[in-house]
Amino acid sequence: MEPSTPLETLCRIILRAREYEAQVPSGYDDDEEPDNIDDTGEEALSVLDDEVNSSVEEELRGILDDLADDQIAEVLAFCWVGAGTYDASEWSEALEAAAEEGNQVEELLELPMMASVLEAGLAAFDLSCAEMGELA
Template identity: 45%
Template sequence: MLQMNPDKVCFIVLRARELQEEDLIENPEQDDDEDFDLAHEEAFDELDGHDPQEANPLHEELEGFIDAMSEDEQVELVALAWLGRGDYDKTEWGDALEAAADRSNQRTAEYLLGMPMVADYLEEGLDTFGLSCAEFDEARM
């Protein structure tokens, strides 16, 4: 069962969608030459050698928000994205959490924001638990 506040996930979804609108999160449909569906075992390693994102206040806000989350929340966030991406199903939630904890490092925000469809994945992950961002009110944050 998801332990973190779903409003935190919805805040990330909202901001990630704003970044997508500004083309600051890559859209996999824009570049057919790259494979954006990295296996989660390799994904953190793929961060090495990539240029950091251009400075953008919205990107920095979202990155700071994720970085400020507890380690347990960051682990859940990564596992939730993997769940929404289809790497795991709800019955494998414990396995997803364990894998995310094993791969946990100081680059969680960079990893998640490098996922082209992170907003969709997080929403799908929430939906797996019967949760939704439909009633999300940013004022509650």
Template identity: 50%
Template sequence: MDLITPLDTICRLIIRAREAEAQVTAIETDEEDDPTESDDGFAVLEDEANEVVEEEIQALLDDLGEDQLAEVLALAWVGQGTYDASEWEDALAEANEGGEDKIAQILDMPMLAGYLDGGLAAFDLSCDGVGQVD
């Protein structure tokens, strides 16, 4: 299986999806103005709006062609276990013929980073060393 989507693009999507998944909804209290002053060590993970990360994920997906979006969706399905690696052509065909918005389907996956990572691993691909300068 040869990817038409650059591996570094998929890896960047995985990194940003992990960042979005790591953030939790902020708990607002009238007493606390600055979450960094909180006694809660996890307060720095709170983000009322993951706008920057979400916008970058959206931009990454917007820059992909329809065939690349189908590939990302099919990779996520393989990582999710909906399809096996041996069923790649079937997953890709379903992703290509799906009537729903591919971007919406991708963004609606609650564990997107893990699914994409698992999809890559099913084909002996990984993000190890991608984007690093030696």
């Protein structure tokens, strides 16, 4: 299967979505007593070490907004396949449902673990970002 969205663009979405998902929620307070103390009494490292950076969301939103209607529907359909909502054999149905979705960009940005499910959706069609190298 050859997606209408360039694989480089799909991989860039995955990369930026990972950065977006790794940010500290706005209610996080560094002055609070940590609840992730390990057995040695040291604070365990948190996955959420990045400060909230609105430019990451803006860049991700910009990438998604720049896609054509059929491409944004395709990204959403890949996510749904990766999340298990649809099977790869139901691609036509997933794509049709994604095309009918109201606000696809918001749907994607609110999707839990968007980077992982998009990557899993690509893998369902033997597509991978492994050969893309480091994207800027």
